[in-house]
Amino acid sequence: MSHRTAHRSAILHSIGDPREVGIEASYEYFDDGLLVVENGKILAIGHAETLLGQFQDADLVEYTDTLITSGFIDTHIHYPQVDIIGAYGEQLLEWLETYTFPAERKFESPQHASELAGVFLKELLRNGTTTALVFGSVHKESIDAFFTEAEKLDLRMIAGKVMMDRNAPEYLCDTPESAYSDSKELIERWHGKGRLHYAVTPRFAPTSTPEQLTLAGKLFHEYPGLYMHTHISENKQEIEWVKSLFPERKGYLDVYDHHGLIGERSVFAHGVHLCDEECQRLGETGSAVAFCPTSNLFLGSGLLNLDLLEERGVRVGLGTDVGAGTSFSQLQSLNEAYKVMQLQGKKLDPFKALYLATLGGARSLYLDDRIGNLDPGKDADFVVLDYQATPLISRRMAQASNLTEKLFALMILGDDRAVKATYAAGVCRHRK
Ligand SMILES: O=c1[nH]c(=O)c2nc[nH]c2[nH]1
Numbered sequence: 001m002s003h004r005t006a007h008r009s010a011i012l013h014s015i016g017d018p019r020e021v022g023i024e025a026s027y028e029y030f031d032d033g034l035l036v037v038e039n040g041k042i043l044a045i046g047h048a049e050t051l052l053g054q055f056q057d058a059d060l061v062e063y064t065d066t067l068i069t070s071g072f073i074d075t076h077i078h079y080p081q082v083d084i085i086g087a088y089g090e091q092l093l094e095w096l097e098t099y100t101f102p103a104e105r106k107f108e109s110p111q112h113a114s115e116l117a118g119v120f121l122k123e124l125l126r127n128g129t130t131t132a133l134v135f136g137s138v139h140k141e142s143i144d145a146f147f148t149e150a151e152k153l154d155l156r157m158i159a160g161k162v163m164m165d166r167n168a169p170e171y172l173c174d175t176p177e178s179a180y181s182d183s184k185e186l187i188e189r190w191h192g193k194g195r196l197h198y199a200v201t202p203r204f205a206p207t208s209t210p211e212q213l214t215l216a217g218k219l220f221h222e223y224p225g226l227y228m229h230t231h232i233s234e235n236k237q238e239i240e241w242v243k244s245l246f247p248e249r250k251g252y253l254d255v256y257d258h259h260g261l262i263g264e265r266s267v268f269a270h271g272v273h274l275c276d277e278e279c280q281r282l283g284e285t286g287s288a289v290a291f292c293p294t295s296n297l298f299l300g301s302g303l304l305n306l307d308l309l310e311e312r313g314v315r316v317g318l319g320t321d322v323g324a325g326t327s328f329s330q331l332q333s334l335n336e337a338y339k340v341m342q343l344q345g346k347k348l349d350p351f352k353a354l355y356l357a358t359l360g361g362a363r364s365l366y367l368d369d370r371i372g373n374l375d376p377g378k379d380a381d382f383v384v385l386d387y388q389a390t391p392l393i394s395r396r397m398a399q400a401s402n403l404t405e406k407l408f409a410l411m412i413l414g415d416d417r418a419v420k421a422t423y424a425a426g427v428c429r430h431r432k
């Protein structure tokens with residue numbers, strides 16, 4: 001007989017976008033809930049009172065003063081940048097030259113890549129993140145190391161080797177042909193293996209020649225289910241640079257559009273300075289934007305116009321963008337996202353925030369049939385959050401009179417300390 005586990009706790013998950021269905025219909029909550037897991041998938045979710053009798057054969061795990069929700073989804077992060085998190089003083093282009101490229105150079109060593117892949121995945125899990133869309137370095141070995149570690153943990157992960165053939169130090173440059181053939185080799189080896197997916201990953205328009213972008217676009221359409229992952233319109237100097245490098249194109253997005261790099265499963269990090277027409281184009285093509293608040297504030301890039309993107313039908317997920325981002329914790333991303341909205345005279349409702357960190361991310365990645373909430377049949381990727389994580393959180397919870405207040409306080413005060421346990425495919429991969 002197959003093995004069943006039942007997790008008893010308060011349970012909350014996102015079931016719709018508050019923008020489309022309203023706040024109340026956007027979530028499901030069980031004050032004393034039960035989550036039943038079998039063979040790495042969710043078998044049932046509901047009130048403990050109703051389900052306990054039905055699943056008497058299951059091993060029961062009981063939590064108190066906790067909230068179970070689905071694993072967080074990080075739609076934009078760089079694994080080679082773990083060691084430069086919190087690097088002082090620069091905005092995007094100088095930050096890349098001063099800190100980022102030297103850090104990525106170290107990934108020419110497979111041992112270093114392997115060590116950092118392990119550290120990185122452990123840090124994601126410590127923070128309750130179970131799926132991420134991940135930049136490697138230019139070295140194909142960086143992605144072999146990453147997927148090797150992710151496979152051991154049976155995680156749903158998406159990653160790709162960086163393509164860059166100009167405007168970067170020579171030691172980090174590939175060529176259009178080698179980028180194409182190395183990426184293809186990685187796709188053949190890893191894409192669709194277990195829960196792993198490949199993303200064609202041109203770094204950003206300035207570091208690829210038109211020849212490289214053409215081959216990236218060709219590759220993107222050669223295999224079903226591939227992703228395209230890049231950066232766009234993060235910084236004003238960067239945007240001017242793109243205009244000067246591609247004077248024949250209408251704007252930044254048009255560079256990618258022209259080379260066949262937009263559409264379903266294309267994810268663009270940042271998008272802080274996109275114009276209305278570009279948002280429209282992203283929306284009509286089914287592309288997604290990764291909202292990276294900690295990074296956008298840390299590098300002084302700007303404030304994302306979330307409403308404009310969503311009004312134009314763009315899918316939006318939440319990204320930490322470590323190492324420009326300052327935390328692996330999606331709770332901390334939401335803390336900063338709330339402030340980004342405040343600075344624009346807008347509010348980020350806690351249930352909308354939960355949506356962005358979970359189901360919204362899954363929709364951005366076209367994986368909402370498998371992850372993003374706790375519906376039966378989906379992967380059993382979930383997190384147990386601790387209402388007593390710190391003395392201050394504990395005090396704040398005692399004052400909170402309803403779920404909305406508790407959820408909001410967790411987002412503002414919580415981080416890795418608030419993650420009591422993280423489960424991937426039903427297996428506990430982190431416990432505090
Ligand atoms: O935040 C960022 N991090 C990067 O590594 C990068 N490369 C291009 N543009 C970028 N933005």
Ligand SMILES: [Zn+2]
Nearest residue numbers: 078231269321
């Ligand atoms: Zn980035």
